[in-house]
Amino acid sequence: MNTVEMKQVSKKMDDFSINKLSFTVPKGYITGFIGPNGSGKTSTIRMMMDVWKADQGEIKVFGQDMDTKAKQRIGFVYDDLYMYENFTIDKMRSFIAPLYDTWDPTLFWKYQSKFGLPTTKKLKKFSKGMKMKCSLLFALSHNPEFIIMDEPTAGLDPVFRRELIDLLQELMTDENRTIFFSTHITTDLDQIADYIVFIKNGGIVFQKSMEEIKETFHIVKGKNEDLDPDIQKMFEGIRQTDQGFSGLFTGNLSLFDGFEDRVLIEKATLEDIMYFMLKR
Numbered sequence: 001m002n003t004v005e006m007k008q009v010s011k012k013m014d015d016f017s018i019n020k021l022s023f024t025v026p027k028g029y030i031t032g033f034i035g036p037n038g039s040g041k042t043s044t045i046r047m048m049m050d051v052w053k054a055d056q057g058e059i060k061v062f063g064q065d066m067d068t069k070a071k072q073r074i075g076f077v078y079d080d081l082y083m084y085e086n087f088t089i090d091k092m093r094s095f096i097a098p099l100y101d102t103w104d105p106t107l108f109w110k111y112q113s114k115f116g117l118p119t120t121k122k123l124k125k126f127s128k129g130m131k132m133k134c135s136l137l138f139a140l141s142h143n144p145e146f147i148i149m150d151e152p153t154a155g156l157d158p159v160f161r162r163e164l165i166d167l168l169q170e171l172m173t174d175e176n177r178t179i180f181f182s183t184h185i186t187t188d189l190d191q192i193a194d195y196i197v198f199i200k201n202g203g204i205v206f207q208k209s210m211e212e213i214k215e216t217f218h219i220v221k222g223k224n225e226d227l228d229p230d231i232q233k234m235f236e237g238i239r240q241t242d243q244g245f246s247g248l249f250t251g252n253l254s255l256f257d258g259f260e261d262r263v264l265i266e267k268a269t270l271e272d273i274m275y276f277m278l279k280r
């Protein structure tokens with residue numbers, strides 16, 4: 001069962017386009033959305049939320065086209081705060097709470113206190129991190145079954161970032177809940193993601209489960225003298241220094257059996273995978 005299904009979605013902008021993008025967000029799991037700067041993550045999220053219309057393709061959320069009823073079931077965290085800057089949190093609450101049937105005041109005050117957000121300070125006086133926390137506070141207070149976040153950890157200090165990751169994990173004890181979020185901090189995803197959607201230039205690179213990623217991608221380190229052109233071709237990407245080479249490998253590891261201790265093989269992190277696949 002999928003919370004989101006994007007099929008062959010395309011959109012042309014001035015000097016950029018999303019090209020026949022297809023992926024799913026499986027229900028009950030955390031899916032991380034990665035890609036380099038300007039690859040189309042925010043644009044894709046905007047289309048998913050129906051803030052922007054796609055030129056072509058199909059986007060289904062909860063098995064239907066997006067409408068106000070579906071939006072009620074979603075907690076949406078932008079990379080910027082789209083709220084009235086002259087308002088305080090308390091005033092914002094009086095506007096936003098009535099919009100949601102499932103608004104939970106207990107949850108609101110619980111997160112307000114947990115995030116340490118002042119209720120009487122105007123939003124324009126909030127720091128970047130405080131704005132992100134505020135956006136999270138409003139997104140979580142109506143107990144959404146689907147949480148979509150655009151770079152939620154950007155601007156957060158390491159302590160709160162860790163706390164947010166723990167909070168997301170805690171939220172996932174509800175097996176009906178689904179989380180989809182974009183981030184450049186791939187170490188966060190190494191810890192909590194179940195699936196990864198990787199895009200580049202508005203197109204899909206891959207969608208895989210973390211399990212599949214851990215089984216498929218390896219970093220092989222070795223000596224430069226062992227790196228002949230035939231071996232080089234077997235890698236998805238290679239980095240060479242005077243000390244030796246390291247490369248991203250997705251093939252059968254038995255190929256290196258004869259190398260014995262001349263090579264070191266490790267599981268690749270998401271950062272390794274992005275680095276080598278984008279460098280290629």
Ligand SMILES: Nc1ncnc2c1ncn2[C@@H]1O[C@H](COP(=O)(O)OP(=O)(O)OP(=O)(O)O)[C@@H](O)[C@H]1O
Binds near residue numbers: 036039040041042043
């Ligand atoms: N309103 C807009 N009108 C025209 N082009 C836009 C608009 N917003 C974004 N773009 C372009 O779309 C491309 C993708 O931008 P987008 O913000 O979706 O990427 P991203 O993957 O979220 O990037 P980042 O990781 O840097 O936040 C960029 O080339 C950007 O200039």
